[in-house]
Amino acid sequence: MSDSLERLYLAVLAARDLDPATSRTARLFQRGPSKMAKKLAEEAIEVVIDAVNGDSEAVVRESADLLYNLTVLWASAGVRPEDVWREMSRREDMLGIAEKLPKSPMKLPKVASPRISARRPIVALEGRAARKRH
């Protein structure tokens, strides 16, 4: 899939300077990042709606439109596909699968730090024992 996206990205870069009257991509570049963002958001919503409706063929079509609009926005933002692949590899190395890194640094280590594991386990006291402690 990354090859297809990279070919599409190069085609989008090439189309940027075409005549907006005949090239949709050139027209998107002419209208700027806010229009690109609007189109990307629209496509994302179309994918969601089709998925909720269980229309997998439409999800495929709208996903292709989504990826097209994403590559246009990447080009406009100066992002290259390999920049995204590198980030996904970083996440895969860190977490085993290409997923978003957790926000809290505490969740990162797979093995509890010595400080945490040295604590006594926290257990619920039985009713009578709990009353006695007060």
Ligand SMILES: N=c1c2ncn([C@@H]3O[C@H](COP(=O)(O)OP(=O)(O)OP(=O)(O)O)[C@@H](O)[C@H]3O)c2ncn1[C@@H]1O[C@H](COP(=O)(O)O)[C@@H](O)[C@H]1O
């Ligand atoms: N891969 C695509 C591609 N995928 C989707 N689309 C366009 O994205 C639009 C899909 O979004 P919409 O459903 O909103 O379509 P729309 O309602 O017609 O768009 P609006 O009227 O809302 O602007 C369709 O019009 C498609 O033509 C694409 N347009 C171009 N490409 C490629 O981009 C390169 C440059 O093509 P041009 O932009 O035609 O020069 C070429 O390699 C093309 O194959």
